[in-house]
Amino acid sequence: MVRHFRKDAPGFLLRTHEQYGDVAFLRLGGQDVYLLSHPEYIRDVLVTHQSNFTKSRVLQRSKKLLGEGLLTSEGQLHLRQRRMIQPAFHREKLRGYATAMTDWAVRTRDRWQAGQVVDMSEEMARLTLGIVGQTLFSANVEEDAPEVGRALSAILEMFNLVMLPYSELLEKLPLPFMRRFNEARDTLDRIVYRIIGERRASGEDTGDLLSMLLMARDEEDDGAMSDEQVRNEALTLFLAGHETTANALTWSWYLLSQHPEIAARMRAEIGTEPPGFEDLPRLKYVEMVLAEALRLYPPAWAIGRKAIGPYKIGDRYECDPGSIMLMSPYVMHRDAKYFPKPERFDPDRWLPENVAQRPKFSYVPFGGGTRVCIGERFAWMEGVLLLATIAQRWSPKLVAGHVVRHKALLTLRPEFGMKMVLEPVAGA
Numbered sequence: 001m002v003r004h005f006r007k008d009a010p011g012f013l014l015r016t017h018e019q020y021g022d023v024a025f026l027r028l029g030g031q032d033v034y035l036l037s038h039p040e041y042i043r044d045v046l047v048t049h050q051s052n053f054t055k056s057r058v059l060q061r062s063k064k065l066l067g068e069g070l071l072t073s074e075g076q077l078h079l080r081q082r083r084m085i086q087p088a089f090h091r092e093k094l095r096g097y098a099t100a101m102t103d104w105a106v107r108t109r110d111r112w113q114a115g116q117v118v119d120m121s122e123e124m125a126r127l128t129l130g131i132v133g134q135t136l137f138s139a140n141v142e143e144d145a146p147e148v149g150r151a152l153s154a155i156l157e158m159f160n161l162v163m164l165p166y167s168e169l170l171e172k173l174p175l176p177f178m179r180r181f182n183e184a185r186d187t188l189d190r191i192v193y194r195i196i197g198e199r200r201a202s203g204e205d206t207g208d209l210l211s212m213l214l215m216a217r218d219e220e221d222d223g224a225m226s227d228e229q230v231r232n233e234a235l236t237l238f239l240a241g242h243e244t245t246a247n248a249l250t251w252s253w254y255l256l257s258q259h260p261e262i263a264a265r266m267r268a269e270i271g272t273e274p275p276g277f278e279d280l281p282r283l284k285y286v287e288m289v290l291a292e293a294l295r296l297y298p299p300a301w302a303i304g305r306k307a308i309g310p311y312k313i314g315d316r317y318e319c320d321p322g323s324i325m326l327m328s329p330y331v332m333h334r335d336a337k338y339f340p341k342p343e344r345f346d347p348d349r350w351l352p353e354n355v356a357q358r359p360k361f362s363y364v365p366f367g368g369g370t371r372v373c374i375g376e377r378f379a380w381m382e383g384v385l386l387l388a389t390i391a392q393r394w395s396p397k398l399v400a401g402h403v404v405r406h407k408a409l410l411t412l413r414p415e416f417g418m419k420m421v422l423e424p425v426a427g428a
């Protein structure tokens with residue numbers, strides 16, 4: 001079983017759901033795991049009974065890099081941090097980030113050449129890294145950008161190892177990737193702490209996320225964050241906000257390349273001027289395309305929780321404390337009960353009248369409840385602006401013969417990258 005899980009975990013979970021229904025019991029890595037694939041059961045864990053759960057192993061293990069950041073902390077500390085960081089995602093802040101997003105997309109589309117072959121996953125990673133770097137660290141990081149980029153890539157590579165059984169043991173060995181990981185972490189720390197020091201010294205509010213973190217005061221105890229907390233949160237946002245969005249965009253380009261009629265319909269909506277914050281409400285079809293790509297290829301393909309006390313799933317199945325509840329957006333999004341002909345790429349599923357017919361928790365690319373993705377609105381905005389800005393100029397086509405297969409590491413990404421030829425849009 002573990003072999004199948006390792007080879008293609010999302011596919012294995014989907015087959016398990018199809019065979020056993022809304023609740024399936026698995027023994028994985030020596031633990032009792034319940035695969036929950038019913039919108040009500042997912043809501044129960046993420047919302048109604050959330051206080052009976054903590055994050056499961058993978059995220060706990062991320063603490064090695066992220067410390068007690070938003071993604072990894074629990075209980076009161078998490079609530080406090082969430083309260084302090086939330087304002088960084090308020091409407092007025094998002095408006096500012098929108099400009100940076102479109103600017104970066106314009107820079108990318110200007111750099112590309114007709115007929116050039118690119119690996120779209122690398123291109124999108126570079127783009128979203130630039131954006132998160134700029135909105136998080138402003139211009140300060142520009143000089144350090146190549147170093148930051150290299151350090152983050154090394155860390156992501158290493159990060160995926162935490163998915164492996166026995167990775168706790170691997171970490172203790174003097175292996176080259178562990179050395180690279182430690183070096184990368186030290187590089188990032190050096191840069192982040194330097195920027196924190198400079199900002200604290202100048203007292204300047206540059207309007208970016210880092211300023212928000214430094215200036216944040218808890219409304220209840222009026223305390224500020226320590227440098228270490230700011231570092232943890234900055235790295236968390238950097239990592240959580242970069243790969244996920246890059247993957248969502250890469251899959252969107254792939255799906256658009258396979259459905260020229262949908263790409264044409266999207267192009268009819270986007271106009272020719274780079275879009276801004278005010279254009280978002282009219283970019284409805286672009287948003288539907290992104291929603292549908294996130295349905296078929298949710299970057300966060302699994303969400304896990306560990307039961308603190310005993311737990312009863314839907315008044316039927318008694319689970320022991322310590323049991324893992326595994327909820328897979330990938331599985332849920334491919335259930336024909338909620339998404340007929342689930343394999344079909346059909347953005348019209350996201351017309352309001354169709355959405356109204358489905359239970360809310362049948363679609364969970366950003367999770368739900370108190371731990372719902374804090375960057376959800378940032379990600380929607382970034383996805384829509386980047387797709388629209390680039391599609392005004394380019395119509396990327398999959399390179400003939402390139403094999404596309406998903407690989408589920410920390411995020412769901414294309415195993416062999418996404419080789420695409422850049423075709424200019426007629427008349428652009």
Ligand code: HEM
Binds near residue numbers: 237
């Ligand atoms: C398409 C893009 C994205 C997807 C699919 C995604 C998905 C998710 C999911 C499913 C969770 C919940 C995990 C759980 O409950 O265990 C989460 C949490 C989180 N995400 Fe995202 N995310 C995306 C983009 C972003 C961005 C752009 C940022 C920041 C700029 C971000 C920051 C975070 C943080 C900090 C958390 C932890 C929140 C908490 O526990 O309070 N994410 N994300």
